[in-house]
Amino acid sequence: MSSSQLRAWRVTDPDAWNAFVEGAPYHAFPQLWEWGEVRAMGGWRPVRLAIGPSRDHPVAGAQLLLRRMPIVGWHLAYVPRGPIGDLNDPEVRVALVAALRALGKAERIATVRADPEAQSETPYGRALLAAPWRAAPKIQPPTTRVVDLTPGEQALKAALKRKHRQYVNKAERSGVTIERFDGSTPPEVVGPALADFNRIYQFTANRAGFVARQAFYYERVWSIFAPSGRVRLSFAVRDRERVAVLFHFTCGERAVESYGGMTDAGADARANYLLKWAAIADFAREGFRVYDMWGLATGGIRQFKEGFGGEEIEYVGARDLPLRAPMDAALRMAIPAYGLAQRVRLKLLGRDIHETRETV
Known part of the structure; x- marks a missing residue:
């Protein structure tokens, strides 16, 4: 043309x-x-x-x-x-x-x-x-890690590093469960969940040394994306307390992990391992083809993401x-x-x- x-x-x-x-x-x-x-x-x-x-x-x-x-x-x-x-x-x-x-x-x-x-x-x-x-x-972020979801849940779990599979299983045995919200969740239900997201995310930002936006920003993000169904919120819960969180956007066949964090209690329970694995498995079951971890930091965070498999991608x-x-x-x-x-x-x-x- x-x-x-x-x-x-x-x-x-x-x-x-x-x-x-x-x-x-x-x-x-x-x-x-x-x-x-x-x-x-x-x-x-x-x-x-x-x-x-x-x-x-x-x-x-x-x-x-x-x-x-x-x-x-x-x-x-x-x-x-x-x-x-x-x-x-x-x-x-x-x-x-x-x-x-x-x-x-x-x-x-x-x-x-x-x-x-x-x-x-x-x-x-x-x-x-x-x-x-x-x-x-x-x-x-000029680099990210993406996971091809098309092999299916069983193959994806087999591709986890051994330590990651152990920590996923440990979190499950210790009673960690997963709680999920999407665009169809009523506002009166998702409101308290977003408050907990902000609590955990601000804690993570203070600990890691980055600047998170104020709570109303994420509430507005949710309200704008929710009607189209292109947003998800997932928590790891232990002893009825939300201890880790992931905030996802979807676009076509891609699911993108944009914000996340955990409390000290979540770290002790390895809740973040189970939470990320549950998100990958959920999106695979729903028919999404790609899971994007949205950026690679250095040190422990990079190693944590590598343990879930996938491929490192670098953009121009x-x-x-x-x-x-x-x-x-x-x-x-x-x-x-x-x-x-x-x-x-x-x-x-x-x-x-x-x-x-x-x-x-």
Whole structure:
């Protein structure tokens, strides 16, 4: 398909956009309509751009999050885990870049910052490593571990490392059980569960040295994603106390583990081993094909994730597409200053900033 045969348009129908996202190559949950609505809470303005031969046949696209930068006056456009689509095709890539440039003129965008799930050995990944793209500061985790769920529950459990199987069994013997919530759970039931999620997650953030958002943020995330059924919450429970938690998003055939934590009691009971295994097994039984652990830290957390099998994946990382050279240069100077101002604000609020941060 020639790039001249492809036209661009803005998508304003949530269902149409999500149908495209979930069926597109390189798709990821931050490209879902709901994620744009979540980030709108933080001052970003979502724009959904598609290209294709016709409006009923999009072949590539991007949900861009626009933020007007102070002083500079132009916008940075961030594409979380995108663009997506048939981007191994060079003609599609040419058409998409042209569409992004046209959008840049209309919206006064100085720079488009992309961060797709593209590996360097793919045609898409190789293209991102060349002009007109350039390297950008890391935003989302550049590496992750994914588990192929298609072999089924029995084979997946056999693939666990021996120690992990032992700890899963130990947690079960000690009376740890699993409690699950999804988008159909009534608000009066899920409300206390989200409060416990926040309690455990804040405890974990303080212990591990990263900044978690305030409780209302996760409550809003749930309320936005729940109607579409693309969100799950799972707890490990011991002696009637919730001691470990995982928060998942789903997108197409993928389940993504985005937030998680545990208490000291959960660590003592090895509850996190049983909780993660139960999540993997549940999604496999439901017919999902991929379980994404969403990022790999160093040390013990990395080893913990490795024990559940799967494959380590490395993406090309964040890449910038400069659209207006003078404004792009000004923006590159303004962003660090803006980040410093945000860190000072958090310091004044008593919330320390550490090197490790939540990224979604």
